[in-house]
Amino acid sequence: MDKSLLNNNEYSWCFACGKDNPSGLHMRFEIDDDKCTAYFTPRREHQSYPGRMHGGLVAVLLDEVTGNYLFAKEGKPSYTAKIEIRYRQPLAIGEEVVCTGRELKRKGRMVEMQGTICKKDGTLLAECLSKMMIVDETPQPSRKLAAGEGEEE
Ligand SMILES: CCCCCCCCCCCC(=O)SCCNC(=O)CCNC(=O)[C@H](O)C(C)(C)COP(=O)(O)OP(=O)(O)OC[C@H]1O[C@@H](n2cnc3c(N)ncnc32)[C@H](O)[C@@H]1OP(=O)(O)O
Numbered sequence: 001m002d003k004s005l006l007n008n009n010e011y012s013w014c015f016a017c018g019k020d021n022p023s024g025l026h027m028r029f030e031i032d033d034d035k036c037t038a039y040f041t042p043r044r045e046h047q048s049y050p051g052r053m054h055g056g057l058v059a060v061l062l063d064e065v066t067g068n069y070l071f072a073k074e075g076k077p078s079y080t081a082k083i084e085i086r087y088r089q090p091l092a093i094g095e096e097v098v099c100t101g102r103e104l105k106r107k108g109r110m111v112e113m114q115g116t117i118c119k120k121d122g123t124l125l126a127e128c129l130s131k132m133m134i135v136d137e138t139p140q141p142s143r144k145l146a147a148g149e150g151e152e153e
Helices: 009-013 055-074
Strands: 029-031 036-040 078-087 097-107 110-119 124-134
Touching: 029 055, 036 055, 055 078, 055 097, 055 110, 055 124
Parallel strands: none
Antiparallel strands: 029 036, 036 097, 078 124, 097 110, 110 124
């Protein structure tokens, strides 16, 4: 893996997994041969209707667990080009879920990924099919941020 990627300070600001992002989800991952797994417990600040996680944030869990699998396998970033989500049951606030990302197939740099979110008893809550494009570039912060603008006072 290109070590300069991991030394890129901006990675620690990822909304889903960045350790320095105070508003982030702070997801952590386990990588196996064929999948990435993350355990996550939705908190009150993540809810939409009372007691259930916001659908946009459910999408973040799916996007991140699939993206992280590719990042670990390829040692390069990949960008989400398309994501389709089926929300089957609500994710309950306070109840831990298991997120899993797997590769289905690829053509060139475009990889088709599958993501699932299940209860600990295996009940399927949400799933996605996505297309992610592997890129060779190192993502750069916006010019404003690089110039020290856009930071909170
Ligand atoms: C420790 C840290 C951990 C870090 C771990 C972090 C994990 C992070 C996971 C979160 C990931 C994100 O949120 S990423 C952020 C959200 N996503 C983005 O910002 C992506 C924005 N879009 C783009 O940048 C671009 O559209 C790309 C890169 C996706 C594609 O652009 P491009 O490279 O110019 O490619 P382009 O010429 O358009 O297309 C190339 C080929 O792909 C096909 N193609 C392009 N888009 C699509 C599509 N949606 N569906 C089907 N096919 C497509 C084209 O038809 C073409 O086929 P052919 O003609 O060659 O056959």
